[in-house]
Amino acid sequence: MASWNCRLVLLFCLFSPLKAENEDSKWRGEMEEQMRKLAAMVEDQGRIIKGQNSEIAALKERISELETKSEVKEASEKQIHSSIHKTDIKIDQIIKTMKEQQKPFPSGLQKRLLLDSSIVHETPIAFYAYISHDFTHVGNDHVFIYDTVVTNSGHAYNNYSGIFTAPSSGLYAFAYSIAVAGHHISGDHDSNLGEISVRLVRNASPVGSIAADTESVNEDEMATGFAILYLDAGDIVKVVNPSKGQGSFLSNLREYWTFSGFRIG
Numbered sequence: 001m002a003s004w005n006c007r008l009v010l011l012f013c014l015f016s017p018l019k020a021e022n023e024d025s026k027w028r029g030e031m032e033e034q035m036r037k038l039a040a041m042v043e044d045q046g047r048i049i050k051g052q053n054s055e056i057a058a059l060k061e062r063i064s065e066l067e068t069k070s071e072v073k074e075a076s077e078k079q080i081h082s083s084i085h086k087t088d089i090k091i092d093q094i095i096k097t098m099k100e101q102q103k104p105f106p107s108g109l110q111k112r113l114l115l116d117s118s119i120v121h122e123t124p125i126a127f128y129a130y131i132s133h134d135f136t137h138v139g140n141d142h143v144f145i146y147d148t149v150v151t152n153s154g155h156a157y158n159n160y161s162g163i164f165t166a167p168s169s170g171l172y173a174f175a176y177s178i179a180v181a182g183h184h185i186s187g188d189h190d191s192n193l194g195e196i197s198v199r200l201v202r203n204a205s206p207v208g209s210i211a212a213d214t215e216s217v218n219e220d221e222m223a224t225g226f227a228i229l230y231l232d233a234g235d236i237v238k239v240v241n242p243s244k245g246q247g248s249f250l251s252n253l254r255e256y257w258t259f260s261g262f263r264i265g
Helices: 002-101 107-121
Strands: 126-130 148-153 163-165 170-180 195-202 205-213 221-231 236-241 258-263
Touching: 170 195, 170 205, 170 236, 195 221, 205 221
Parallel strands: none
Antiparallel strands: 126 148, 126 258, 163 236, 170 221, 170 258, 195 205, 195 236
16 A cells, blocks of 8 residues: 555656646746737837827928918018008108199199090990981982991990091091982982982091992992091091982892991000
8 A cells, every 4th residue: 555655646746747847838828929919019009109200290390381381471461561551651752742842743644544544444436327218309418317226336426417426536437338229219209310429527528428320220329438537536427418319219128328437546
């Protein structure tokens, strides 16, 4: 019996170190695994911190740029306000000096400024009108009234008097046309066929003339005149016949009597 106990003690002594060694090896493995996980976490944290540091540096640089722009803007605004203030002071000084000296605004400069302003803001001057019906029996020095207005920019043409009045001095172009009939219209008892001569008149002076004459039955005739005139403000232009016409005069969809003009410059 004693020998068996001895044997058991011996076996225990032999296996105890092996068990302890196995447990120690397992513990070391677990610790190494924990250390690897911890190292990985530290490495991840390092990358995060590095990224955050980069973002912080970029934000600091952006803040610095904005501060610089703000300073430049503030300085620019101060300079602008200073310039405006100096200009206001100069204007006040000029006005004060002119009042003290009682000098009127230079007439030449005033005229030029008014002219420039009129050029910029002036309504374009142009008109086009025609007589809306056939007619007959035209006496001496008759002013033709083109009663139907198609265009009258600037309202310089009067369709009740047939007269164009220049609203401002400048160069103008005019066109006018006439038509006579190779037959007689209702109310025409003249034995002759259509014939007439008309003049373009500036104020009281003729500046152009045209004529139309038909010598054959049913053969109508037309004529057109064109003129470029320099007009002073208030000058008038009209179409007049110097002598009595004969026969019938056509103004319809086929051949209108027209009067038109516009300012060139």
